[in-house]
Amino acid sequence: MSFFKKLKEKITKQTDTVTEKFKDGLSKTRDSFVGAMNDLVKNYRSVDEEFFEELEELLISADVGVVTVMELIDELKDVARTRNIKSSEELQPVISEKLAELLQKSEEDGKVNVQESGMTVILFVGVNGVGKTTTIGKLANKFKQEGKSVLLAAGDTFRAGAIEQLEAWGERVGVDVIKQQSGSDPAAVMFDAVQAAKSRGVDVLLCDTAGRLQNKVNLMNELEKVKRVIEREVPGAPHEVLLVLDATTGQNAMNQAKTFGKATDVSGIVLTKLDGTAKGGIVLAIRHELDIPVKFVGLGEKVDDLQEFDAEQFVYGLFSEVLEEAETE
Amino acid sequence: MAFEGLAERLQSTLSKIKGKGKVTEADVKTMMREVRLALLEADVNFKVVKDFIASVKERAVGQEVLKSLTPGQQVIKVVNEELTKLMGGEQSKIAVAKKPPTVVMMVGLQGAGKTTTTGKLANHLRKSYNRKPLLVAADIYRPAAIKQLETLGSQLDMPVFSLGDQVSPVEIAKQAIEKAKEEHHDYVLVDTAGRLHIDESLMGELQQIKEAVNPDEILLVVDAMTGQDAVNVAESFNEQLDITGVVLTKLDGDTRGGAALSVKAVTNTPVKFAGMGEKLDALEPFHPDRMASRILGMGDVLTLIEKAQTTVDEEKARELEKKMRTADITFDDFLEQLAQVRNMGPLDELLGMMPGANKMKGLKNVQVDEKQIGHIEAIVRSMTKAEKENPTILNASRRKRIAKGSGTSIQEVNRLIKQFDEMKKMMKQMSGMTAKGKKKGKFKFPFM
Ligand SMILES: Nc1nc2c(ncn2[C@@H]2O[C@H](COP(=O)(O)OP(=O)(O)OP(=O)(O)O)[C@@H](O)[C@H]2O)c(=O)[nH]1
Ligand SMILES: Nc1nc2c(ncn2[C@@H]2O[C@H](COP(=O)(O)OP(=O)(O)OP(=O)(O)O)[C@@H](O)[C@H]2O)c(=O)[nH]1
Ligand SMILES: [Mg+2]
Ligand SMILES: [Mg+2]
Secondary structure, three states: OOHHHHHHHHHHHOOHHHHHHHHHHHHHHHHHHHHHHHHHHHHOOEOOHHHHHHHHHHHHHOOOOHHHHHHHHHHHHHHHHHOOOOEHHHHHHHHHHHHHHHHOOOHHHHOOOOOOOOOEEEEEEOOOOOOHHHHHHHHHHHHHHOOOOEEEEEEOOOOOOHHHHHHHHHHHHOOEEEOOOOOOOHHHHHHHHHHHHHHHOOOEEEEEEOOOOOOOHHHHHHHHHHHHHHHHHOOOOOOEEEEEEEOOEOOHHHHHHHHHHHHHOOOEEEEEOOOOOOOOOHHHHHHHHHOOOEEEEEOOOOOOOEEEOOHHHHHHHHHHHHHHHHHOO | OHHHHHHHHHHHHHHHOOOOOEOOHHHHHHHHHHHHHHHHHOOOOHHHHHHHHHHHHHHHOOOEOOOOOOHHHHHHHHHHHHHHHHHOOOOOOOOOOOOOOEEEEEEOOOOOOHHHHHHHHHHHHHHHHOOOEEEEEEOOOOOOHHHHHHHHHHHHOOOEEOEOEOOOHHHHHHHHHHHHHHOOOOEEEEEEOOOOOOOHHHHHHHHHHHHHHOOOEEEEEEEOOEOOOHHHHHHHHHHHHOOOEEEEEOOOOOOOOOHHHHHHHHHOOOEEEEEOOOOOOOEEEOOHHHHHHHHHOOHHHHHHHHHHHHOOOHHHHHHHHHHHHHOOOOHHHHHHHHHHHHHHOOHHHHHHOOOOHHHOOOHHHHOOOHHHHHHHHHHHHOOOHHHHHOHHHOOHHHHHHHHHHHOOOHHHHHHHHHHHHHHHHHHHHHHHHHHHHHHHOOOOOOOO
């Protein structure tokens, strides 16, 4: 079966609402991206240097990152040569295939490591203002709707109003928040939260942390300490360390992934603010270089604006028109 | 790391280009490839990069290579200068309304740093100008946004105006102004909710607030880590609101900050402040020149170039000496020497060492305030080639254009031209003296 047939089949099997929601959020992205792709095909019928230059620009404008883009282009040039592809229409499916391959290495990638029995602890980390607290609110709601009991840990004791913000989300979603005073030691808050979670026997503990830039050594040490407390108190925890990335971020997201990865052994990415015009292409480079999968995408500020990441849907969203063209062949 | 690889490549490309004399087209082409990569890797928007490369190419080809530089370094020097020029002059002043209170509106995407910057700005206004700002909580959407601003207010011991989250932001802003007038606040800082530039209804809300309170300053708060999308965001906010300035936040991180250039290029409004941390005193003036070399990521090379520049090129000096005697020095010469003067110490000090110089008429006016050198450079760079070579054609409309182009005032432009004239006159008088002084080896005139 061809790549596109498989992809199409998988997509249509998915519940439509999820796909629609996802496509909706991505429509802006898709329109501009696919529009540009189509222009590309129209403008350059033969696959030549100029075509590749234009393609390079397209990917760079999506924040994929110039190094990754150049590598991708080189690979595509090889493919074009060996398969003797002369027209851009022929090469187009190869391009989307390549991107999907990059994001989707196994079925397991997008899944969250939820414990069958016992408590699941998820730690959220990331730089300032990316959407950690909001994502926790959304995810708490998701787990709750699945019938799980959820507890939140107010690990951001630094930023003005951070505890109140998490409490507001807790109220909105109907879950409790474990907190201490503003200014207290976040590791101590985490200790309290883990104890409370254990004694209440909750299914999921979601741990908020203060935003911090990855070059602040003290703050990164503090984060390691927070993680150690969780490790010590709950064997096997944290079950996920999710790095929250803002889709509008450019190449610095790579540094973020590297440094947070080193400090806290990041297991997955939440890509937020994809409802804007930014394309979040840096996750391609991060997957390429660090092999960290994306698990969720944020598509707005409301409680249900969070979707599980599915690489095929992501690519489908980017290339849906292209895929449909291939389908009618 | 991707970037380190790039910096290395740039370095090795630099050293590969050998030889002296003029920068050739081939040199420029090789270097521009690397510069393009460096800028893209720094998140400068690809369209901005394209335009930039084109303009630099034009300027770099045929350049005379400074004795102590290689052609590759010479190209980087030009690139750095052009980048600095594009970033604009220093501009950390905030508007002052003729009739208080001055109204400032903070706008931007979600999580950019508006609320934090509102607190920092209030702190800055009080500390540096002894102002009495009123903070206004006009974000009724984000959970605990009001509480966040109130907490900052109490940390600063400053009042925060709020009507809760059930009153429209437009109404909140209006009533805040009344309150500020009653209580004699001279600044009103309105914190608005983060929003996407494509969110029509929320962008409409900002326009309504703008209409209602007629702000003197609309500051777009931009996260320094923003990627290619920065141009869309900035363009859109600017189109819909006519922003008056930009605050670049989170510059305490390790981002190259190319967004600064993208935003400047599409809005043509100055970056007024840099956010350098989460604390309330972490707001700094924005330094365009530092930003340029940060974006370029070529600290080492630039230091080298700087050093090379400080060593006065003998040949150049002789040439200039000749020019000075006949007093046909141009603004270009002036600019070039300015950089050297800066590295040699204060101009007045140097002049003070000249025998009899203190008796000379008009010398006072020649003194160059170190702080103003940046402005002077901007002014000269905004002149056309013809104007630089022949300052007599600088009529009123040309001067007006130059002031606008350099982000300075007509007065400053006039002052510089006057100083320049005086300097020329002075040079005529002094050419004899200079030669005498040189023979004795007592002092070195700065323009040599
Ligand atoms: N449009 C959009 N906005 C989002 C999304 N996720 C979060 N936000 C907004 O981004 C802003 C910052 O979100 P927070 O959850 O406070 O971010 P944070 O990472 O916890 O921030 P700090 O704790 O200050 O580091 C808020 O205004 C959120 O409403 C998203 O997916 N789309
Ligand atoms: N390191 C650093 N952090 C900053 C800076 N400016 C703001 N922040 C942090 O960035 C995060 C977001 O700042 P806010 O002031 O809440 O941003 P906002 O634009 O008001 O966010 P919304 O109201 O949700 O749109 C917070 O964690 C701040 O502490 C800065 O210059 N440096
Ligand atoms: Mg938070
Ligand atoms: Mg805010």
